Amino acid sequence: xxxxxxxxxxxxxxxxxQVLAQETVLRYMSWDPAQLEIEGPAIEEFETAHNVTVETxxxxxxxxxxxxxxxxxxxxxxxxxxxxxxxxxxxxxxxNLANLGEQMEGxxxxxxxxxxxxxxxxxxxxYAFPQNWVAPVLYYNKDAFDAAGVDYPSDDWTWDDFxxxxxxxxxxxxxxxxxxxxxYYFYGRYAHTDGWIFRNGGRLINAEETALEPTQEAVNALxxxxxxxxxxxxxxxxxxxxxxxxQDVFPLGMAAMWVDGTWNIDNTRQVAGDSFAWGIAPIPMGxxxxxxxxxxxxxxxxxxxxxxxxQKDLAWQFIQHMVGEGRxxxxxxxxxxxxxxxxxxxxxxxEEGLQPDNKGLILELGAQPxxxxxxxxxxxxxxxxxxxxxxxxxEIDEVLNGRKSLDEAIDAFVAYGxxxxxx
Amino acid sequence: xxxxPQISPTLxxxxxxxxxxxxxxxxxxxxxxxxxxxxxxxxxxxxTPVWAGLDNYVHILNSPIAGRxxxxxxxxxxxxxxxxxxxxxxxxxxxxxxxxxSAFFRGSFFLPYITSTVAVTLAWRWIFSTRFGLLNNLxxxxxxxxxxxxxxxxxxxxxxxxxVSIWKDCGFYMLLLLAGLQTVDPTxxxxxxxxxxxxxxxxxxxxxxxxxRSLFFVLILALVRSTQTFEITYALTGxxxxxxxxxxxxxxxxxxxxxxxxxxxxxxxxxxxxxVGLVTLVNFHFRRRWxxx
Numbered sequence: 001x002x003x004x005x006x007x008x009x010x011x012x013x014x015x016x017x018q019v020l021a022q023e024t025v026l027r028y029m030s031w032d033p034a035q036l037e038i039e040g041p042a043i044e045e046f047e048t049a050h051n052v053t054v055e056t057x058x059x060x061x062x063x064x065x066x067x068x069x070x071x072x073x074x075x076x077x078x079x080x081x082x083x084x085x086x087x088x089x090x091x092x093x094x095x096n097l098a099n100l101g102e103q104m105e106g107x108x109x110x111x112x113x114x115x116x117x118x119x120x121x122x123x124x125x126x127y128a129f130p131q132n133w134v135a136p137v138l139y140y141n142k143d144a145f146d147a148a149g150v151d152y153p154s155d156d157w158t159w160d161d162f163x164x165x166x167x168x169x170x171x172x173x174x175x176x177x178x179x180x181x182x183x184y185y186f187y188g189r190y191a192h193t194d195g196w197i198f199r200n201g202g203r204l205i206n207a208e209e210t211a212l213e214p215t216q217e218a219v220n221a222l223x224x225x226x227x228x229x230x231x232x233x234x235x236x237x238x239x240x241x242x243x244x245x246x247q248d249v250f251p252l253g254m255a256a257m258w259v260d261g262t263w264n265i266d267n268t269r270q271v272a273g274d275s276f277a278w279g280i281a282p283i284p285m286g287x288x289x290x291x292x293x294x295x296x297x298x299x300x301x302x303x304x305x306x307x308x309x310x311q312k313d314l315a316w317q318f319i320q321h322m323v324g325e326g327r328x329x330x331x332x333x334x335x336x337x338x339x340x341x342x343x344x345x346x347x348x349x350x351e352e353g354l355q356p357d358n359k360g361l362i363l364e365l366g367a368q369p370x371x372x373x374x375x376x377x378x379x380x381x382x383x384x385x386x387x388x389x390x391x392x393x394x395e396i397d398e399v400l401n402g403r404k405s406l407d408e409a410i411d412a413f414v415a416y417g418x419x420x421x422x423x
Numbered sequence: 424x425x426x427x428p429q430i431s432p433t434l435x436x437x438x439x440x441x442x443x444x445x446x447x448x449x450x451x452x453x454x455x456x457x458x459x460x461x462x463x464x465x466x467x468x469x470x471t472p473v474w475a476g477l478d479n480y481v482h483i484l485n486s487p488i489a490g491r492x493x494x495x496x497x498x499x500x501x502x503x504x505x506x507x508x509x510x511x512x513x514x515x516x517x518x519x520x521x522x523x524x525s526a527f528f529r530g531s532f533f534l535p536y537i538t539s540t541v542a543v544t545l546a547w548r549w550i551f552s553t554r555f556g557l558l559n560n561l562x563x564x565x566x567x568x569x570x571x572x573x574x575x576x577x578x579x580x581x582x583x584x585x586x587v588s589i590w591k592d593c594g595f596y597m598l599l600l601l602a603g604l605q606t607v608d609p610t611x612x613x614x615x616x617x618x619x620x621x622x623x624x625x626x627x628x629x630x631x632x633x634x635x636r637s638l639f640f641v642l643i644l645a646l647v648r649s650t651q652t653f654e655i656t657y658a659l660t661g662x663x664x665x666x667x668x669x670x671x672x673x674x675x676x677x678x679x680x681x682x683x684x685x686x687x688x689x690x691x692x693x694x695x696x697x698x699v700g701l702v703t704l705v706n707f708h709f710r711r712r713w714x715x716x
Contacts, residue, residue: 065680065683066468066680066683068469069467069468069469069683070468072468072469073468073469090467090469090470091469093470094467094469094470094471095470095471096469178554238575239553239572239575239576239664240553240554240572241553241554242551242552242553242554242572242573242574242575243548243549243551243552243553243554243555243556243574244552244554244555377682379681379682380681380682384681385681386657386661386662386676386677386680386681387662387677387681387682388661388663389660389661389662389663389664389665389666389668389669390488390662390663390665390666390669394663394664394665394666395665397575397663397664397665398577398664398665401572401575401576401664403577412487415487416486416487416488419482419485419486419487419488420682422482423465423482423684423687
């Protein structure tokens with residue numbers, strides 16, 4: 001066998017080194033492995049158009065945030081990364097996010113949902129750009145409504161209408177005191193209860209986001225929800241369904257109504273299959289609210305550029321590609337609404353032939369005033385992810401399970417919340 | 424012939440030890456020292472650390488939650504240590520024979536220890552499920568009309584975590600105690616038998632004193648492990664309901680990797696370390712009263 005000469009090897013190394021040196025690499029990190037797979041073709045398209053390599057990494061949220069935080073501590077953040085409405089303020093204040101003001105100057109912001117753009121603003125400056133947004137909605141079982149002879153929820157439904165429907169839909173077939181079908185299902189989870197509070201014009205935290213100060217409207221909303229379990233028995237105590245995944249209760253037909261985020265449309269489709277017809281509706285407006293004060297609970301998933309990135313312009317072009325014209329409605333299946341209106345407001349995104357048959361309702365919600373409810377240390381005081389058994393979540397569950405009064409629970413979660421907010 | 428260069432035995436020893444020593448230094452001792460320093464800082468991982476003095480410790484002492492978490496840890500240790508060591512001792516004594524079936528049972532009882540914690544905990548979660556769980560349906564079948572919501576009732580959540588932890592670990596402790604039992608000279612038992620000592624008396628007067636060193640080791644191990652429970656809590660109850668099963672190790676994780684409050688989490692970890700250290704010291708103090716050297 002002929003041996004290659006050392007000179008030829010040196011030339012090869014030098015040439016490949018030259019090629020490597022010329023290659024531009026953009027690093028992108030996301031919290032949604034499934035979504036990253038969907039994004040594959042759009043990323044390839046960007047790579048070809050800009051002659052760059054996009055290095056991607058996706059980790060599920062529980063791993064994503066610790067990893068991203070460690071990278072921030074090491075000064076090694078990827079150029080572009082997914083950013084949550086809940087964390088953008090803290091991350092911007094820590095100096096990790098590039099101010100996008102300059103880049104956004106030439107962008108027609110009217111092409112995007114205003115509330116989603118607003119979610120990336122910190123002290124009036126943009127630090128994240130929205131990719132899609134989500135909102136809690138009222139899921140309802142049409143077959144159960146038909147069987148009970150109840151009209152489907154309408155836009156002008158009151159809380160009394162909701163309660164009457166829930167009573168009619170609570171059915172204990174074998175009379176054992178444990179209904180086979182509950183009218184409604186919820187527990188202290190943020191996506192289950194906070195929409196009711198905000199639709200009643202209530203707030204949990206003060207305007208400065210420095211202390212928990214639940215308003216009377218918020219307390220009234222919580223009282224109404226607690227009454228569904230303790231007084232009207234149209235919803236189960238959460239402990240009775242321990243062991244069933246919360247997102248499966250409605251699709252398994254165990255409750256006829258349920259409030260959760262639009263991102264659960266996918267799971268509901270998968271679990272319920274064709275077993276029953278279902279739709280979605282806005283959370284009814286509360287008796288204490290006016291159309292001006294009854295805001296929609298919604299928030300955006302966004303993309304940010306690292307302050308340490310040395311290729312911010314390229315990173316911005318990537319973001320523009322990934323949130324706008326580089327995408328198709330098929331990239332946003334289920335309940336994630338593209339922030340770019342031209343993709344969202346298409347027949348294709350409405351997914352005709354699939355349930356729910358009124359996805360357009362979500363787009364209407366996006367046009368209304370919205371509120372994210374997020375603050376510093378939100379995950380702690382609200383009780384989220386691995387801390388989901390504590391904070392406000394845990395205290396409300398104690399009330400629903402009949403172990404505490406609502407006043408005691410509010411005192412407890414306010415005390416704990418103010419402790420974590422003061423850190 | 425050229426003489427090979429000689430490496431001194433000390434250098435050789437250092438070279439062989441280096442991989443483990445460097446790993447230990449970088450990934451264990453370093454973080455231990457570093458986290459002590461961090462406990463005096465206000466540091467969200469993605470932000471710049473800011474000197475906070477004793478603030479984190481003061482916050483913990485004034486926290487409406489931390490006291491409960493400490494008590495939960497104590498309560499868990501009180502359930503787990505006697506439970507796991509007691510059952511392990513009984514199993515070890517029962518299986519300390521040369522019967523063929525004993526090997527099968529030793530393997531069976533040890534099996535939970537080496538299976539994936541999250542996987543078996545998820546199976547336990549189904550068993551404990553309030554309405555559809557195996558356990559409650561069994562209890563209902565036996566006539567208990569309203570069995571507890573094991574994982575959603577504050578009175579039962581922590582004991583449920585303890586039950587799964589004991590089930591998972593007692594096989595390992597059993598193995599350690601079996602090793603101790605194998606060293607007991609059977610002639611002691613035979614002599615006692617001839618003198619008329621019953622099985623219980625022989626157990627307390629001969630077996631326990633002669634395996635006291637193994638027993639002490641297992642006790643310390645169980646005590647330390649009782650303060651480290653995390654995976655089972657994470658997969659079974661998530662620390663709930665309403666903190667009822669949140670122990671210190673879980674609370675440290677929550678503050679470090681959910682709220683990213685590293686300074687606060689480090690301070691909690693050091694308080695845990697001090698508590699475990701104190702209990703271990705007390706154990707060592709009383710050791711000479713019952714452990715036969």
